[in-house]
Amino acid sequence: MEEARRQVTPFPAGNPPVPDRESLLAAARVAAQAAYAPYSKFRVGAVVLTEDGRLFSGCNVENASYGLCLCAERNALASAIAAGARRFTAVAVTCLDASPALGPEGRSPCGACRQWLLELAPDAIIHLDGVDRPWTSRELLPLGFVLDAGRP
Numbered sequence: 001m002e003e004a005r006r007q008v009t010p011f012p013a014g015n016p017p018v019p020d021r022e023s024l025l026a027a028a029r030v031a032a033q034a035a036y037a038p039y040s041k042f043r044v045g046a047v048v049l050t051e052d053g054r055l056f057s058g059c060n061v062e063n064a065s066y067g068l069c070l071c072a073e074r075n076a077l078a079s080a081i082a083a084g085a086r087r088f089t090a091v092a093v094t095c096l097d098a099s100p101a102l103g104p105e106g107r108s109p110c111g112a113c114r115q116w117l118l119e120l121a122p123d124a125i126i127h128l129d130g131v132d133r134p135w136t137s138r139e140l141l142p143l144g145f146v147l148d149a150g151r152p
């Protein structure tokens with residue numbers, strides 16, 4: 001019985017498949033469905049993939065005190081960090097309510113999230129829904145602030 005269960009396991013332990021861009025973006029779209037965005041009406045979802053194949057998601061969480069709003073990207077990264085994850089290979093971000101007329105600037109991470117991505121996911125490939133090419137954190141934030149002294 002145990003042997004049979006092992007054979008049908010789609011994701012064998014220790015050798016997880018690498019989700020492709022579309023799978024990651026699909027997961028980000030699911031995350032965005034949970035967004036709390038009563039003020040902007042702009043639902044965002046993000047997922048981060050760890051080097052050991054774990055996927056963490058986040059959505060934007062707004063607040064009447066606008067400065068306290070939390071972006072989906074930082075939400076996903078914080079969830080992953082809280083679970084002990086430290087190295088990330090991919091990030092996917094979607095803005096469900098972005099107008100098709102918006103260019104890449106209308107569906108890319110804000111400056112604060114770019115700084116988080118640069119520090120916490122410097123080697124990750126970043127996929128933006130509706131933008132065909134992948135990005136790196138350095139491309140999104142050239143000359144971003146780095147303080148290596150405090151990094152484990």
Ligand SMILES: [Zn+2]
Nearest residue numbers: 071109110113
């Ligand atoms: Zn942001």
